[in-house]
Amino acid sequence: MNINLGIQDESRAQIAAGLSRLLADTYTLYLKTHNFHWNVTGPMFNTLHLMFETQYTELALATDLIAERIRALGHVAPGSYSQFAALSSIPEETGVPTATDMIRQLLEGQEQVVRTARSLFPLVEGVHDEPTADLLTQRIQMHEKTAWMLRSMLG
Template sequence: MNIDIGISQANREEIAQGLSRLLADTYTLYLKTHNFHWNVTGPMFQTLHLMFETQYNELALAVDLIAERIRSLGFPAPGTYKQYAQLSSIKEEEGIPAAKDMIRLLVEGQEAVVRTARSLYPSVEVASDEATADLLTQRIQLHEKTAWMLRSLLE
């Protein structure tokens, strides 16, 4: 069936491509956060272990919301590590960083997601896609707050 939601095919495709990058960043950050949750050590273990768990659980829910928005626009959501590696602006870590380095890397990851989300606004505004704009606003608010909380641990 044709999709007739008041957004052209070309605009929906452009937005879906941007959301695919956001999905890849979010999933990559989820995986990194989960890895750090499992492998953190040191005097801040308990605090970081629990904080990282809260963060990866939120990211797990977010990937579903983003993927479902892509599907709502009529396009397949990427879902493989290969696709995520190609689309994500966040790189995987080799080895197990020290706890403070984990925090710094997660700040960088949170901020990368914000930049990716923010980069979609021009396409979303042209298409008057309020649903995607709302999703982006919510994601930006959450990632900026999480980055601030993580940065606070480094001061």
């Protein structure tokens, strides 16, 4: 079926590809945050356990918003571990780091998602894709705030 949103097919494909990278980063960060929620130990256990739960819940909701925007642009959203692994710029963690290292890794992940989202702005602004620009702005605001909170825990 032909899609006529006022954005050329090639531009929609490029935006969808960028959003797929953002989705992969977001999902990878979600999985890492959930893992750390389950496995954190130490004197900050309760604080971090609850904080990580808040963060992974927000990330889970964000994956849906990003995937739905990809679909609205007429493209298929990636949804498998192998696709996310190939697209994500966030390294997975298979061990159980210390609580401080968990915070540091999540901070790095939050900042990486900001960079991934920010990299799409020239393209979406160039084709006047305001809905995607709005989504990116909201994601950047949330990740910058979360990064600030994690950074504050590191002193």
